[in-house]
Amino acid sequence: MLRLGYAAVIVVLILSAMEAYRIQVNVSQQHIQIFYRYVDQEESLTTLRRNLWLAGNYVRDFFIQSTPAQAAELDSQLKALETEDSQVFDHLSRAFPESDAFRKLRASMTDFWILVNPVPKTMLHSTEQEQVEFVQRVIVPRRGDLYDVLRGLSVTDEKRVQESSQQIINARHEAAQRLLIMLGLGVLLSILVALVSIHHAENLERRAANHYEAVEQARRELQQLSARLIEMEEEGRRQLARELHDELGQTLALLQIEVSHAQAAISEPAALREYLQRARARAEETVQSVRDISVLLRPALLDDLGLVPALQYQIDHFQKRSGMACEFVEENVAEHLPDGLKTCVYRVVQEALHNCEKHSGATRVEVAVRQLSHNLVAEVQDNGRGFEAREKGLPGKNTGLGLLGMRERATLAGGSLVIESSPGRGTRVTLRIPVPDSAIPAPVPDAPVQVTA
Numbered sequence: 474m475l476r477l478g479y480a481a482v483i484v485v486l487i488l489s490a491m492e493a494y495r496i497q498v499n500v501s502q503q504h505i506q507i508f509y510r511y512v513d514q515e516e517s518l519t520t521l522r523r524n525l526w527l528a529g530n531y532v533r534d535f536f537i538q539s540t541p542a543q544a545a546e547l548d549s550q551l552k553a554l555e556t557e558d559s560q561v562f563d564h565l566s567r568a569f570p571e572s573d574a575f576r577k578l579r580a581s582m583t584d585f586w587i588l589v590n591p592v593p594k595t596m597l598h599s600t601e602q603e604q605v606e607f608v609q610r611v612i613v614p615r616r617g618d619l620y621d622v623l624r625g626l627s628v629t630d631e632k633r634v635q636e637s638s639q640q641i642i643n644a645r646h647e648a649a650q651r652l653l654i655m656l657g658l659g660v661l662l663s664i665l666v667a668l669v670s671i672h673h674a675e676n677l678e679r680r681a682a683n684h685y686e687a688v689e690q691a692r693r694e695l696q697q698l699s700a701r702l703i704e705m706e707e708e709g710r711r712q713l714a715r716e717l718h719d720e721l722g723q724t725l726a727l728l729q730i731e732v733s734h735a736q737a738a739i740s741e742p743a744a745l746r747e748y749l750q751r752a753r754a755r756a757e758e759t760v761q762s763v764r765d766i767s768v769l770l771r772p773a774l775l776d777d778l779g780l781v782p783a784l785q786y787q788i789d790h791f792q793k794r795s796g797m798a799c800e801f802v803e804e805n806v807a808e809h810l811p812d813g814l815k816t817c818v819y820r821v822v823q824e825a826l827h828n829c830e831k832h833s834g835a836t837r838v839e840v841a842v843r844q845l846s847h848n849l850v851a852e853v854q855d856n857g858r859g860f861e862a863r864e865k866g867l868p869g870k871n872t873g874l875g876l877l878g879m880r881e882r883a884t885l886a887g888g889s890l891v892i893e894s895s896p897g898r899g900t901r902v903t904l905r906i907p908v909p910d911s912a913i914p915a916p917v918p919d920a921p922v923q924v925t926a
Contacts, residue, residue: 589612781842784801806844858899861895879904
């Protein structure tokens with residue numbers, strides 16, 4: 474229905490445009506025809522006036538010098554004028570086919586030429602008095618009458634022009650009424666189509682809103698599921714770290730003690746002492762490996778001492794492992810923060826340092842954690858090679874799960890993650906998480922504490 478409605482509106486608009494164009498073309502053509510006809514008729518009447526005037530002048534000149542040569546010349550001139558007038562009358566007969574004024578003019582002009590054509594013969598030897606009487610009795614009255622008739626034809630022609638103009642105005646008025654009707658129909662169709670379109674758009678909007686609500690509900694459920702999975706993952710890591718420390722770590726520690734006692738009790742042979750020393754060193758290495766695994770899974774410092782000591786330990790371990798210079802800045806961070814917030818910051822910083830060590834080729838890393846009025850901001854910046862970032866700050870190709878996991882952690886914690894990087898300018902990772910009011914510390918006037926590892 475909407476397609477048909479739009480098609481009908483377009484058809485009406487096209488027909489209206491065609492009608493307007495046709496009206497303009499017809500009016501222009503009629504005006505041009507009236508103009509050319511009026512000019513043509515005026516030229517013909519002007520020719521008759523000119524010939525009438527010339528005929529009188531030729532006769533007058535002949536009377537001034539009446540010779541046989543002048544008579545022959547006058548006869549030739551009068552015949553030429555009469556021939557031209559005959560052609561003009563034939564042309565005008567098509568413009569004034571039923572005009573009384575035209576018939577009167579033609580009859581008068583014929584009488585005039587009947588009286589004037591014999592002059593070269595009949596008035597060749599006439600006296601001056603006869604010539605003057607002829608001019609006063611024939612030429613002047615006839616010419617005046619003909620001028621009056623010609624003026625009447627001009628008036629008639631002007632009236633015809635006015636009538637034609639009025640007819641054009643009436644025709645244009647009727648065409649304009651038709652055009653207005655078509656435009657009104659187009660407006661009504663447009664309103665109808667607009668109403669149907671609005672109704673259809675409202676239905677689509679409601680369906681889109683319902684669909685969006687369903688998608689949003691599904692997204693919230695997925696977020697809750699992701700949060701629960703991450704919580705379960707952290708809980709599993711915590712339990713695994715505790716088991717490794719309490720069970721395996723304690724057992725290996727006892728093994729180390731027993732080997733030490735055996736070593737102290739035996740003074741010889743030397744080979745046994747060497748074996749026991751190797752066993753003790755291996756036990757020490759095992760204990761250290763267990764501790765490293767425990768820290769990697771879930772650092773006890775994060776639960777026992779808080780976020781800042783755990784980050785400091787992680788940065789120290791990163792510097793020893795990678796050999797990069799690393800600066801740690803902490804500003805006004807509360808000691809007691811929610812577990813989810815501490816875990817998010819710790820894991821994001823851990824992943825950022827891991828990416829820096831593995832991919833950046835940097836020589837210096839700066840880590841800063843600042844607690845503002847209602848947000849906790851963590852920044853990790855290096856001076857490495859950087860990368861060409863695309864949408865959401867991710868690398869252009871072969872994106873791993875690290876950056877995606879960082880962003881997902883930030884989203885689940887209610888915060889945001891911004892990754893800024895460009896080739897040759899290093900990379901900056903900024904994590905911003907809202908802090909509950911209960912964890913906001915009182916204002917501290919002291920300057921920020923900087924710890925350089």
